[in-house]
Amino acid sequence: MKTKIREELMEMRKETDLMRLKMRKENDRMRQEFLSQQLCAEPIQPLVSPTPKSTKGSCAAPITSGDDIIGQTRECELLVAGDKLPRVVVLGKVYEKATTLHNVPLSPDVAKVRVEKV
Secondary structure (H helix, E strand, O other), X not given: OXXXXXXXXXXXHHHHHHHHXXXXXXXXXXXXXXXXXXXXXXXXXXXOOOOOOOOOOOOOOOOOOOOOOOOOEEEEEEEEOOOOOOEEEEEEEEEOOOOEEOOEEOOOOOOEEEEXXX
């Protein structure tokens, strides 16, 4: 009785290991596909902040970096890899001309976005 249960457990373990291996291979394939698509994406251009950062921290800097200017945003989607195709999980807006976030300058490879619908 114990040997039969032990054999069944060993068989289940083999099947589980095989499924894990298949999942790792599929995950690696999807990651490579995603990264190859990202390499072809249009790079974010570096922006320069038009106003100096406050050194005292006693007041917020005026909004002059285009953060809330109408017409300076565009719709965007956040995609997450699904079973076969990526799924849209978040809708939002990306601020094209934003150079700061909470008075901190954004690096050239970072964009300010606002989540509108999850």
